[in-house]
Amino acid sequence: MSELSNDRHVAWLLGLAGLIPFIAGGLFAWWAPSVWQVTAVYGFSYYSAVILSFLGGVHWGAALQVPRPGNRRRLIIAMVPSLIAWPALLFDVVTGLWVLVAGFILIGGYDLSRDGREGFPHWYLKLRCVLTGVVVAFHLIVLLRLGG
Template sequence: MREVSSDCRVAWFLGLAGLIPFVAGGVIAWWGSSAWQVTAVYGFSYYSAVILSFLGGVHWGSALQVPRPDNRRRLFIAMVPSLIAWPALLFNVVTGLWVLLAGFILIGGYDLSRDGREGFPAWYFKLRGLLTGVVVAFHLIVLLRLGG
């Protein structure tokens, strides 16, 4: 049996803990009091933008750590999530959530590409797949609540 590194365990723990605001926001958007529903939806949107930007930072860090011929392209790609997340907050909340959802799907697709996978351990993509799946599902849950 292979031993799991402590970094892997910590990353899984933190990644799963990072889902709490998405899950809580989705649940409160449906079953919280009216005042809490509004707060939950906006909090969900803002947190979503922060996390989407963070995913770009993951690739930025990878490009700086591992010298590769395509690093310039990867650095540019690493900026895309932030350039999607920030304007998404300027739209009305429904449009913004659709834009953020598209951003998660796009960066998830890049993560699965040959270039996107380079430099990361295999376990990272299992974690990213699970996290992205939950995030996408909760975007759809909140959008359904908003009639979007």
């Protein structure tokens, strides 16, 4: 197996493993004992904010790795997920989850844009689409549980 192919495999495995807290949090929000449900929802929200911030860091790193036209704009856009995620944790949990959903959709849209795709292999965009789809779906599952 070539090194590039191995990197793709590892990235997919780690990306899918990163869904475990979203899936577990969403399921626990519905079916865990009541006391754990509250912890599950807050843990879900905090993890969501961390991951949304991480997605901005991906673009920050891409912009710094190779000089390209538009890198200044990409560096600015890379800060947006953190600036969405942090205040989302200051709102009530339902509002915060809606803000986080919006953040994932926005950065997902940027990932698919011409500028956002720049410098990433084609398989990465497929990975991001799968991960974003699952993350948004589980946010909606938790929001449904909260009546939000």
